[in-house]
Amino acid sequence: HSPALLPPLPQDGSANGSLTTHVLNTATGLPAAGLALHLAQLQEPGMQWTELARRWTDEDGRCLPLLAPGQAKAGTYKLLFETAAYWEGLGYTSFYPFVEVVFTITDPSQKLHVPLLISPFSYTTYRGS
Secondary structure, three states: OOOOHHOOOOOOOOOOOOOOEEEEOOOOOOEEOOOOEEEEEEEEEOEEEEEEEEEOOOOOOOOOOEEOOOOOOEEEEEEEEOOOHHHOOOOOOOOOEEEEEEEEEEOOOEEEEEEEEEOOEEEEEEOOO
């Protein structure tokens, strides 16, 4: 079949509005498996964080979506990655005991992907797709 003859992808929004992450150990170049993470949302008034999800990364450094399609709402969120326990499990110490990534969802219908690249002495994150 030529690409023009393939059926179109569904446009029902089923892939939209979810929140996912992927953690890569940049010291080894491999996925960070078994790393615990938490998702929280900032609640007004009083600037309180409310935990929404808790996950562990699988062998590919991924986990089930942190927010399912349709569950995201506009607001401020925080992903907390328990990096010290992960590194200790590999026999290393880490300068960063955990990594917090705080971000804002402005369009809840968009799929959000927040990858994290970690080593014992550095981390990087970005808005993925």
